[in-house]
Amino acid sequence: MTQAFAGERILHAGSGRLEIVVNGIDDPAREAMLQQWAEEAAKTLLTASDRFPLPRVRAVVRETDSRDPSPVPWGQTLRRDGVAVLLYVRPDATLEQLRDDWTAVHEFSHLMHPYLGREGRWMAEGLASYYQNVLRARAGLMSPDEAWRRLDAGFGRGLGAPAGRPLSSAKGRGATMRIYWAGAAYWLHADLALRERGSSLDTVLSAYARCCLSDRSESTPLGFAQALDRIDGHGMFVRLYRKYAAATAFPDLAAAYRALGLSGNGTTLRFSQGDAAARLRTTIMRAR
Structure with missing residues (x-):
């Protein structure tokens, strides 16, 4: 279930709750697009389970100017005072470019494990x-x-x-x-x-x-x-x-x-059509 408020979406799955907040965006259409993108990325977790891994998580999306040409130059999962996923996107990143980027799903995947320290x-x-x-x-x-x-x-x-x-x-x-x-x-x-x-x-x-x-x-x-x-x-x-x-x-x-x-040669990956492997x-x- 999804609830939408100004600048915020709240997703529920099982006993898990995931809040998506878009900060600092004056354009309502862009704000809605970034919320949609973050929601799509978060919901990929539900292809592995019927619930979000944690009872409550806050995801924050912000725009940032960066020399990094990636649509999402930086993402981070913080575990202080609860868990937060931070996603920084380029101001000119389109929905198609954001969907093709791996960073958001990578960061949401970190919710599936405990904090493991430097050794882990x-x-x-x-x-x-x-x-x-x-x-x-x-x-x-x-x-x-x-x-x-x-x-x-x-x-x-x-x-x-x-x-x-x-x-x-x-x-x-x-x-x-x-x-x-x-x-x-x-x-x-x-x-x-x-x-x-x-x-x-x-x-x-x-x-x-x-x-x-x-x-x-x-x-x-x-x-x-x-x-x-x-x-x-x-x-x-x-x-x-x-x-x-x-x-x-x-x-x-x-x-x-x-x-x-x-199988492959380092540049091209080949797929066998054997029943078991396929x-x-x-x-x-x-x-x-």
Whole structure:
């Protein structure tokens, strides 16, 4: 359900409430457009669950002048005094350009996990990087094939980053792509393992949100993996966590790509038409 007021929209799903506020816009038509865009991005979360992950979240949209040509030069999720999603957009960004940008869905995806600290940055940014593509495909903001291509491109950027410190302590500008995309590979591997057993990452994270997530939730990354294992009951999240956290290079995705029927040469991604692989790709990119 959506309620609209001047400069504000309030979305309800299950017991979750998400407020969208557009600040500093004098043009009512543009204000309404930015509210519509933010609402569309927020509602992509409902393709993974029947409720918003947190009881109450405030999303604030502001315009900003920036030399960054992106429609959304900056976004951030804050966890002080409740949770807030901040989205800064260019004054000339159109609705079409905003819909094609990944930033808003990435930031809303951060609502699906507790605060994980610096050591867990790779898990947090990885989860948001994985879901920024999956949720947008499910919501019809891009095609499923395009979502796989964008994931593949992200993995390519991570693979191209230099090896270095273990992922749990990696830092610096040179490590950013490895942090984000090795983290995304962690969640892809987890999702594939769950789906082999008839479950999914959506199912486990939705259960975690119901039992354990609040606007002040904090966890160590290992503690988060342990909590997910208590829900799933197979110990998979911790096993993957130990492997990934200690890794100094980008993970091997060959087995995952075989299961998904994906192959490529670094510039072109090819899709096999084998029944099992095609069905798996379709299922991941389909709303729960």
